[in-house]
Each structure stands twice: as structure tokens, then as C-alpha cells.
Amino acid sequence: MNLSVELRHHFPAIDIAIEFSVPSPGVTVLFGPSGSGKSTVIAAAAGLLRPDQCRIAIGGDMLADTRAGIWLPPERRRVGLVFQDSRLFPHMSVSNNLVFGMRRTREREIDFDEIVELLGIHALLSRHPNTLSGGERQRVAIGRALLRQPQLLLMDEPLASLDTARKSEILPYLARLKTMLRLPVLYVTHSLDELAQLADSVVLIEAGSVVAAGPVAEISARADLPLARRDDAGAVLICRVAAHDATRQLTRLSCGPATLWVPQADLPEGTLLRVRVPAREVILARGEVDLLKDALSLHNVLPGTVRAIAADPDHRATLVEVALGGGSVLSRVTPDAIARLALAPGTRVSALIKSMSVEILGGARGSRPVAT
Amino acid sequence: MALRAVGFALPLAILTAWVLARSRFPGRSVLNAVVHLPLVLPPVVTGWLLLILFGVRGPIGALLHDWFGIRLVFTTAGATLACAVMVFPVMVRSVRLSLEAADLGLEQAARTLGAGRLDRLFNVTLPLASPGILVGAIVAYATCLGEFGAVITFAANIPGETQTLPLAIYAAIQVPGGEAKAAQLSLVSLTLALVGLLASEWAGRRLNAALGR
Numbered sequence: 001m002n003l004s005v006e007l008r009h010h011f012p013a014i015d016i017a018i019e020f021s022v023p024s025p026g027v028t029v030l031f032g033p034s035g036s037g038k039s040t041v042i043a044a045a046a047g048l049l050r051p052d053q054c055r056i057a058i059g060g061d062m063l064a065d066t067r068a069g070i071w072l073p074p075e076r077r078r079v080g081l082v083f084q085d086s087r088l089f090p091h092m093s094v095s096n097n098l099v100f101g102m103r104r105t106r107e108r109e110i111d112f113d114e115i116v117e118l119l120g121i122h123a124l125l126s127r128h129p130n131t132l133s134g135g136e137r138q139r140v141a142i143g144r145a146l147l148r149q150p151q152l153l154l155m156d157e158p159l160a161s162l163d164t165a166r167k168s169e170i171l172p173y174l175a176r177l178k179t180m181l182r183l184p185v186l187y188v189t190h191s192l193d194e195l196a197q198l199a200d201s202v203v204l205i206e207a208g209s210v211v212a213a214g215p216v217a218e219i220s221a222r223a224d225l226p227l228a229r230r231d232d233a234g235a236v237l238i239c240r241v242a243a244h245d246a247t248r249q250l251t252r253l254s255c256g257p258a259t260l261w262v263p264q265a266d267l268p269e270g271t272l273l274r275v276r277v278p279a280r281e282v283i284l285a286r287g288e289v290d291l292l293k294d295a296l297s298l299h300n301v302l303p304g305t306v307r308a309i310a311a312d313p314d315h316r317a318t319l320v321e322v323a324l325g326g327g328s329v330l331s332r333v334t335p336d337a338i339a340r341l342a343l344a345p346g347t348r349v350s351a352l353i354k355s356m357s358v359e360i361l362g363g364a365r366g367s368r369p370v371a372t
Numbered sequence: 373m374a375l376r377a378v379g380f381a382l383p384l385a386i387l388t389a390w391v392l393a394r395s396r397f398p399g400r401s402v403l404n405a406v407v408h409l410p411l412v413l414p415p416v417v418t419g420w421l422l423l424i425l426f427g428v429r430g431p432i433g434a435l436l437h438d439w440f441g442i443r444l445v446f447t448t449a450g451a452t453l454a455c456a457v458m459v460f461p462v463m464v465r466s467v468r469l470s471l472e473a474a475d476l477g478l479e480q481a482a483r484t485l486g487a488g489r490l491d492r493l494f495n496v497t498l499p500l501a502s503p504g505i506l507v508g509a510i511v512a513y514a515t516c517l518g519e520f521g522a523v524i525t526f527a528a529n530i531p532g533e534t535q536t537l538p539l540a541i542y543a544a545i546q547v548p549g550g551e552a553k554a555a556q557l558s559l560v561s562l563t564l565a566l567v568g569l570l571a572s573e574w575a576g577r578r579l580n581a582a583l584g585r
Contacts, residue, residue, distance in 0.1 A: 046484050074483040075491075087481040090583050091499045104486030148485050 001059040003028065003152070003184040007044055009051035016040050016051070016208040022201040024058055024184035029195045029216070031227070032205035038188045041205075042156045045186060046081045047074035058151055058184060078105065080145030082155040086137040088129035094140050095125040101148030108149065115143045118180065119173055135166035139173060146181075153185045159194060171197055192227075196220065196236050196276045197361045202227075220276075221328035223310040223319035228330055233319075234278035234359075235330045241271045250299070250355065256326010261299040262358045274361040281357035282331035284320060286341045289350040300353040302329070306345050309338065322351050329353070374516035377455035378463075378509050385463035386505065390493065392464070393471040410522070411461040419525025422454055426526070450527035451534035455519050459512035466511065470504020471497065503579040507572040514568030518561060537561045 004021040016037040022028045030038040043049035045056055045063070050071060056063040063079070064071055080101070088097050098121075102112065116122050119139045129137060138158055145153060158174075159167045175197060178185075189195060195202060195216070202219040204211040204227060212225055221235035222228060237260070239253040244264060251267075253260040253275065260275065267273060291301045304322040312319045318338050320331045329351050343349065392404055410418045426433040426444045436442040444450035474497055482496045498505070520538040527534035529543060541557045544550035 048480055048483070074480075075486050075488050077484075079484060081481070081484040083477065083481065085477065087475075087477050089478060089482075089496060100482070100487075101485035104491075144485065 001025075002057075003186075004055075004057050005041060005045070005186075006053075006055040007041060007051050008053040009040060009044070009049075011040075014208045018205060018208070018210055020203045020210055020213045022184070022203065022213065025182045026200035027178055027185045027187055027198050028201040028203060029199035030186060030188045030203050030205055031190075031195055032211075034190075036205045037208045038205050039156055042081070042154045042186060042188055045152060045154055046079050047072060047077050056152075061151065063152065075104075078107070078149060078151045080148045080150035080153045082138075082141050082145045082153070082158045084157045084160050086129075086134075086141035088132075088137055088140055088144070090129050092129075093125070094121065094127050094129065094132070097129065097140060098125075098144050098147055101144060105149050110146050110149055112147060114180075115146055118176060119143050133166070134162050135169045138162065138166075138170060142174075142177070146177075151183060153181070153183055155185065155187045157188050157190070160190065167191075167193075174198055192230060192232050196234075196274065199236075217327045221321050221330045223308045223321040223330060228279065228310065228319045229312050229314060231315075232278065233330060233332065234276045234281075235328055236361075237275050237277065237327045237329070239273055239275055241265065241267050241269050241273065243269060256324065258302050258304075258324040258326050259300075260302075260353070260358060261355045262360060263355060265360055276359040276361060277329050277353055278357060278359070279319065279330040279332040281354060282322075282329055283352035284322070284331050284333055284337065284341065284343070285350045285352060286343070287348055287350070289352070297354075298352055299355040300351075300358075302351045302353065304329075304349060304351055306343055306347045306349055308345060309343065311335075320349075322349055324351070374455060374513050377452045377459065377516050378513045380452070381456040381460050381463060381512070382505070382509055385460055385508070386467050386498070388460075389464045389467035389471055390497075393468050407464050408461045410458050415458060415519070415521025416525050418457060419454060419522035422450075422457065422522065422526040426450070426453065445526065446528045446530065446534065448527075448533050451523050451536070454522040454526045455516040455536075458519050458522050459515050462515055463508040463512045466504050466508030467501065470501040473504075474500045500583065503576045503583070506579060507576045510568055510572035510575065514565055517564055537564070 001024045002021045003024040006019045007016065009016045014035065014037065018037055018041055030041060032038055040049065044051045044054050053066050055065045055067065062070055063077060089100065119142060121139050121143060124132060124136055124140065132140065142158065159170060178198060187198060199216040201214065202216050203213040204219065204225060206226065212219055212222065216236050217238055219225065220227065227233060237255045239255040239260060242252045242254040244251050249264045250261050251265045253262060288303055289301050291298065302324050304324040306320055307323045307328065308321045310319045312332060315332060317332045318335045320333060320343060322329050322331060331351060388407055392400065423445065424430050428434065428437050428443060428445060433444060436444065444453055478496055478500065479492050482492045487495065517536060518538055519536050523534060523536055524539055529535055529539045537557060537560065541554050544554040544557060
């Protein structure tokens, strides 16, 4: 099934024409600068803003189609919305906030106790919103939106108003939620970290139109996208825990045909996980390289092919996308290195990656939500 | 009488305030002006207008009298009506201010959670505006106790029936040797006004605290 969105709207400052289609269920991250139209997509999907033209469908289910005259007001759509500023009702207890949407629908697919357990908010049920921390408030807001029994969950920068500590408190809950939900999620964020941890698909939006859309592993490794020119750019790889080597304190991950050694991870064999390889940590070598086991501290030498090369003037660097067979990595090197190695699309190279540089993304287990 | 006046006028005042705060329609400023008229008109003029409209031979008063046998002029019910009309703008203003201060974001959230227009009004908007509504009602009640011009014009000054405090004080001053009684009543009036103001302050604060503000 697919979630397809098509939207056109004229604002005095910007014309928006956004169109994408992504797999459903799954988390789709809408990524892009402020004012580029991400929140317009969310508002239109929720029904809070009626664009000049808009069509949103999940599989064959039409949520909105202005050309066919289908436009339901927000209260008659089954769409959950999590705002940046939680917007809990201050005159109600947490549990009354949670059931507000549930009481107004007959569906009972998403269970109250399950959500309370999953979000760890059992101890908060009788409290009032003004006594909660920012992170707790946001967890309750997420629960409230889900208990509305939505067909589509919208999250508009749900972590943007929280500090780093609170963010990392909530991210694991979101990652866990992701594995149990069987609905499409549109998630707006500015944070590359949230994108890497949560996204199944990414839609890059700039100045009112879609720059690129696709699976997170593909989009995060593209050299020609603005995403790659960020300081913290890096490709996301979906891997499986292949084996642990207790004596060497290493874990072997298989990412398609590629193998990555990382510091030992406390995850059972067979676990699906995401890793991120920062572009600035990837060294390129021409051709096949023999790993000098007794001369180099390095663990990972991954053979691949240069797929694309793009300039990165802000860093006085060049970005190289290397296809590894299963996924791709992104490497940020100097233009001089490109010239010395005579790199061009199609060149056989090896990507050299320190095991310590591979970021294992906490808690985000699946590439796809697993049906409950 | 004052209690009844506030009780009758309040729901209507909430409705009017809601319409004024939330809808845009042609004639909105006219409605706004009419609502506020009793505040700026000399009360005697308001009373006279009521007399014209609700008098036994007035267009509305005649209907009430012929069909239901209700006579408003020079009765307690008439005094209540005059009072309600006079305090109406006070209540509308206070309710409207708190409605406008209420967070529209919360109403949006309620919409996405499936709450329709009236559902939102009763379960989100009004509870959040309750401090303003209560303060408005208390101030209106105190104002009503002190109504003079409209009541004396429309309902006259009948002790025990249409006599408000200022009317009683006025009557006392007209009688030789009534100064002591006038002073007593004025003291009562002063106390009531002060208690009213303090009560509204306190109630507003208590409710706001309950709403977590």
C-alpha cells in the first residue's frame, strides 16, 4: 500500500506544489528548511487548512480529494495530530486528555492500556498537564493522538520544543511505537538525528516543492542533495546483527552483502538495526585494498563503486556516494583526493570505516514497522 | 431579583460573546454596538426604551400581556428585566475577553480529536473561559443590586417589589429624618460592592489555578 499526497496551494510568499508517494505503513520524514511547505502538508492532511488543490489517499482510501469535492473537516477525519507544543487540555487530567479522541470514535484498534504501557505514562494518568515535564507532556500528546484511532498519524516537529536530554528520552519511545503501528506516519523535523532514527522514507522539501523522495538509506547517501552538505551528513544503513565475537569484543553486522565490524553491541543475533556512517569519517581508497591486519587499527574495508560525485563548497570538499551492493555510504573528501585517485562515477573503490565511527542508532530496530 | 437577572442574562451573554469573538458576519459591528448601548446610554433612556417596547401597549409588552397575561411594567419581573439589560454589556465584555484570550490551538487540537462545534464550546472553550464568566457574573450581580435609572423608569420604586438599594436610599433621603436609614443602606451598599469585587478576584484566581495557569 502507498500513502500518496498531492497538494497545491498559493500563499502570498510562496507557491506550494508538493507531490509524493511513500510505502504505508511506515514513517515518512518530511525534511526541509522552515517555510518550505512541510507544515502545510500536515495542516492539509489534518484538514485545518484547505489548499487550493489537494488529494491524499492511503491505498484506495481517499482522505481528501478537492477535485472530486471530497473535503472533510478535521473533526470528521480519522487523523491524529501531534503538535510541537503538545496542546493538552489544561482543565483535564492526563487520562481524560488521552480518551478525548477515543470517546469520539467507535474504532478500537489501538488499545488504551497498550499505549499507556508503551509510552510509559501509567504513573501520570491522574495528574494534570501543568504538573508534567515537557517530555512527559509530549508523550501524553502522542498517546492522545494515537487513541483517536487514526488512519494517518501526523507529527509536526514533536520534539522541537524539547532540550537534548528530553529528546533522547522520547526518541526510544517513538522508535518502539514505530515497530507496532500499522498506519502511515508523516513526521516533520529539522533534526537529522530524528530522521536517521525514525524514517523509513524521506521526502526532502525545499521552497514549496519536493527535491527528492525515497527510502531513508537511499536519500541519506545521495551526494547531490542538500542533506549531504550538512556538517553531520552521513548515510543510514539497515543491517542485521550477524554474530558477536566476545573475545575481540566486536559485533559483526551484515548490511546486504557488506560486512561491518562494530564495538560489541548488546543485541541478539538476527536483530534488525540501523547504523549511521558519518560522511567525514569515510576514507576512500582506489581499487581493492587488502586489510593490513597487523599494521592498521582499521576493521572495515568495504568494496564498492563510485555512484556519484558532487561538490560541497561550504566544506571545501567533495561528496562521493559509494554503492556497496546492499546500501551506499557517503564520503566527504578533499577535491585533491578526487584528483589524485582519479575518481569518477563507475570507479571501483574501497570505503575504509573505523568501527568506532559507526553510530548504532539506539532502539530503532526495523527498517519497516512490524505488524502486531 | 439580581440573581434572577444574572441567571437569565448569563447564557445569552455567553452566546453573544461567543458569536462576537468567533464569527465574522455582516452586521457584527451593529450587534456589538447594540449590546453595548446600555453601557453608554443614560440609564433613564434605557428604562424609557424598555417602557416603550415592553409597556402594556408596547409592541412586545402587548404580545406578552395579551397572550400570556404577563405584565412587566412596575413589577418585580420588570425590574429583573431592566437589571438584566443594564448588566448585559458588562457580562458580554468579560466573557468575550476570556474567550478571546483562550488558546485557539486547543480548539484546533479538539477538532483533530473529533470534537464538533458545540462539543468544543462546551468541553473546551467554556471550561477554559470559566474564570472570565464567573467574574463577569459576580460583577454583574453587584451592579444589578445598585441599578437605579433604568429600574425606576421602567419598574418604578415599589418597596419590596422593584426597589433596589439606591432606590431605597433615594427614597430615604426624600423623607425628613431619613438620613440615618440612608447612611445604613449606603453602608450595606458599600459592603456588598466590596464583597462582590473581592469575591470575583478570589474566584477568578481559584479557577485559574485549577486550570493550571
